[in-house]
Amino acid sequence: MNEAPESAAVGTGYSTVAIKDVGPVRLVLLDRLQVRNCLDLVLRRELAAAIREADADPGCRAILLAGNGAVFCAGGDIKTLNADPVAGRHRLALAGDITRAILGCETPLVAAVEGGAWGAGLALAAACDVVVVGRRARLAASFGRFGLVGDTGAFYVLRQRVGAARAKEMLLLNTTLNGDQAVAEGLATYVADDGDARRVARDLALRLAGAGEGANTWTKRIIHQDQQDFESVLEAEIGAQLDLLGGSSFAEGQRAFIEKRDPCWWDDLGAEPVTAQLERTIGGDVQ
Incomplete structure (x- = not known):
């Protein structure tokens, strides 16, 4: 390895x-x-x-x-x-x-x-x-x-x-x-x-x-927001989705779904499925 x-x-x-x-x-x-x-x-x-x-x-x-x-x-x-x-x-x-x-x-x-x-x-x-x-x-x-x-x-x-x-x-x-x-x-x-x-x-x-850029950030923001009533959460979800729908991560995720393959979200590592990127990049153990 x-x-x-x-x-x-x-x-x-x-x-x-x-x-x-x-x-x-x-x-x-x-x-x-x-x-x-x-x-x-x-x-x-x-x-x-x-x-x-x-x-x-x-x-x-x-x-x-x-x-x-x-x-x-x-x-x-x-x-x-x-x-x-x-x-x-x-x-x-x-x-x-x-x-x-x-x-x-x-x-x-x-x-x-x-x-x-x-x-x-x-x-x-x-x-x-x-x-x-x-x-x-x-x-x-x-x-x-x-x-x-x-x-x-x-x-x-x-x-x-x-x-x-x-x-x-x-x-x-x-x-x-x-x-x-x-x-x-x-x-x-x-x-x-x-x-x-x-x-x-x-x-x-x-x-x-390995998640698409921005998805985890938005998830944490919504979970941690002060107002947790239904309407405020719903509005936060809408804002997050609209932001992500316009991004490159969703575009790649959508293409990957249509083409029946893993998405490639790491532009710096080239056109390679996320699972393969993770296995290759992690290499040695974290000890």
Whole structure:
């Protein structure tokens, strides 16, 4: 199998985030292996910046968020916390800005959770569009174990994922879920065998990256819009369809349907079916 294309210029200057481009998918890796990818101030700043950088790159069609090593993210660094209100507000604002970057990202974002995601790490995973979790991974809000309440947008993203009643239980009782339970509760999207979550997440990211230009962006905009009554959603759908109907992606999709073939939406890769493009471009594994 051919080596996957990799951009050495992407993400230069980061010390706690590793970046790798694999075809149209950008791997964003929390890289504080020695402390189970705990979120210090540097990682908070760099992770938010890396997500925004990926979203602004027209060559990036999907983002894969994962942790280096056996754990996705163990949350905040409890040992460094103190009661200084100025430092505390700054630290919490930086954590919340990562979730803000994820929720504001118009590029589809897939989280691969191996080992576990606790506290702020759980909030970050739950904010992603698609969450793949290892079967024996552990997911818990865990803030209450330290006499604290949720942060990093945990109240918002957990309620969005599992509803108010279940979010309340997770935050009050510090409930721990395994992979199968997380999927059953709606906290995660797919469960994978242990050690396989990143590969499954990569395949899903490739499927998302293979969509026609603009379709995923519009889907996320409509799902996330503030007004969700029927009439406002209907109007948003009409606006999106009219925009896409005039684009080159629909023209190619329509031709492909008539000609009974796969569409070729990646102009930069030439006239080749999407499925073949994905297989050829991904090349090596995302590990």
